[in-house]
Amino acid sequence: MFGTQIVVRRGGRDEAEKPFWISFADLMTALMVLFLVVMGVALLAVTKNVTEKEKREEQHRKDIELILDRFQATAKRYNGIKIDRDRHVIDFGDRARFAFGKSNLAPEQEAVLRQFVPEILTLANGDLGKRILKRVVVEGYLHDRNREIRDSRPGPAWVDTAIENRQLFNEAPCTPYVSQLLRGDESHIDRICEQLQIGKESWFLRQLVLTQVEGATKLGDDEFVSLLPRLLGLLARNEVLRDRGTILVLDRYARVSGSPLHPRLRDHAVTWWGNPWLPSNATRWGGVAPAARTMVSDWLKLEFIETFFTKLAEDGLADRRRMEFWKRYVKSIDDIEFALGSTARNSREPDLVALRKKMKGLTRELDASGANNAFIMTMGKLVAVEFSGLGNAFYGYDASRSLPFNTSQTLKLGKDERNSLKRSNRMLWLKHGDGIHGWNRWEDMFEATLRESFQIVPSVDTSRASVRTQAANERAKPTSFTPQRENARSSQNRTQTHESYSHVALKRFAATHGLQIDDRTAVGGNLWVRGDEDDGHIGQVLADWGFHAKPGKGWWK
Structure with missing residues (x-):
């Protein structure tokens, strides 16, 4: 039988043993060549810059010599006028010297100057002159010969003034x-x-x-x-x-x-x-x-912080506790933006008009009615957002990631609304309320959070120490309100002056004393005020306004 013989051709042994990757030595050689090329390009660029600078300086020297040559050629036609090339001076000599006791030049002197000076001015106003000459200074004679302008005859008053003030004619x-x-x-x-x-x-x-x-x-x-x-x-x-x-x-x-x-x-x-x-x-x-630029920047940031928590505050109620807190962080603030609501954006009040002018380049549009505004601070890796309304919490976002809002577009206030400043994916959400999470004061809670989470510390040291309650069993102990009642009774013996009750008055009082208002009347509940229950004055004012104290809860009506 005849069969078909299949022959499989094999490659040579050297082909099979060839590596796919280049050798380490070849790789290092290629990197060295690349390094030499980059270094050579850099050296050429530096050499080129130096060479161009030297060329400009050399051209400038040549231009100076050329303009002096032209001045000298012009001066040669007028006997007595010289060019001092070393000092870059035109010496008129006797051609512009007044005779003793005279206030006018001789006719031949006037004729020379009337011809020579226009020629010099023509050269000075030419392309070369404009490029080289910065200024022309006329000086020298009166400083050295100041007293020679007076003779035996009575002279005008300016002569005495010129002699008495000889220094007017020096450098x-x-x-x-x-x-x-x-x-x-x-x-x-x-x-x-x-x-x-x-x-x-x-x-x-x-x-x-x-x-x-x-x-x-x-x-x-x-x-x-x-x-x-x-x-x-x-x-x-x-x-x-x-x-x-x-x-x-x-x-x-x-x-x-x-x-x-x-x-x-x-x-x-x-x-x-x-x-x-x-x-x-x-x-x-x-x-x-x-240092001076940083100084003015800090001053301006301080002014903006004060302005936001006073003039731009809701209903004009100054929130001094928030203002004083953020003023301590002024050196940590890298940038500031203001999201202004319709009132602040469109008001024609002189104060707000002047304020918007000073805030030029920092204001953003906030789609909010009334006095709602937002204060956006960039502090390292933190973008902090405060709102002018008293009941709003503080929002913090990670600046190293993509922010959930774009300040170049119209900003919103609705929760998780498109381009809203209030988003659920925030990094921080802190309420401005005392007695929260075991902290006596919200400022201490904010400060600790900023320090521990972002290494942001206040630039102004404070003498008071942060106080936090120590144990859960201590917080659970009933609080004695006898001192408060005693304070309230003692305060009745003093004349207390406060305004009549209104919702605006309550907001102003709460902002002044760091209180939190919790209005549940819309859902059939009570109006609550929460804060420092040990302050007898606060309790007395609220009692006068018809509020009732409830230990551990606050005041309600």
Whole structure:
């Protein structure tokens, strides 16, 4: 029989033994080559930057030499006028020197100057001149020959003024008058301006302002701070020097011991440059030292915290306990946003209009009627949300994850509503109520939670220690209310002055004394007030308003 022979061809032994992955040595060689390429590119970039800088500097030197060549070529046509290339000075010599006892130049001198000066100005106003020349200063003669302008004959009053104030013609003309001006004595300067006919737009008066600021910054803390109102007034009237002067003042105040809040300095800087921590204002604040910028940022955050818990509070009822609590964390707050309800957003009240202007770039739209507003703080990994309404809890979200709301869109207040600030997936939910979870005061509970969960601590130390009840059996013990009744009885012997009962009055009273209102009347229940039951004054006021005390529960009516 004939069969078909099947031959299976096998690869060579060397093919089977070839590894699929490259060897370790080849891998290291490839990485080394890649490293050398990256380093070479980086070195080329650095070398290129250095080379370009050197080229610009060299071109600038060439341009200076070129403009001096043109000045020199022009000066050669006028006998007596020289160019000092080392000092960058045009020396007119006798061509611009008044004769002794004379106030007019000779005709030939006038003719030379009338021809030479326009030629120099033409060169200065050309493309090269505009690129090189920063300013032209005329100086020298009167400082060295000040007394020669007087002769034996009676002269005009300006001559005596010029001789008496010889320092006006040197390189620091304003320095001798600083101490007088800082004391508020402007009589000497007024006389100089009148006699020498110095106009209000003169560079001299602008330089006087800056010299006063510079002089004040060299004084001690107390004297400098006492002069701040005057300095800020000067800068407010001089827009040209306001940037430079404000930088000097802020940097100096940041070195004042403790750098206490200065509202006028804060408002001056924020009005002129805007919010210091907004990226859009980074260029305006760029010249200020980091310490001074941080100082103003903290001041502004303090003002915003106070404003939210007072002016933007529900029904105008100031919540001072929440305000004082968050003020202690001002240095931990990285960013602030305000979600404003319809009232705060649209009100034409002067205070709210001014407030919205100061909050520019920080306000967001909140779809809520009335006085409902929200205060959003970013503190490291925590996004904290407080609400203006007294009965709202505190919400905390993880900043390292995607937030359940977008502040660039209209925000809501409904529970788990789309883009709502109140979401079930929050990290923290804390109520502003005393006696919760074994804590005597809600502030202590908040502080412990922020410290333990986020390592956020108050920047202002407090002398009182956090007090927490120790054991469950102690909390279960009945509380004696005899002291309260005694306090209530003793308080009847004193004249108590409080407003008549109303719901608004109750809210105001609760906010002042840290009480919590629990209104269950809508479902057929009672109106409860919960808080410090040991305070006799609170019990007396509520009793006068018709409330009844229930030990361990609070007051009801």
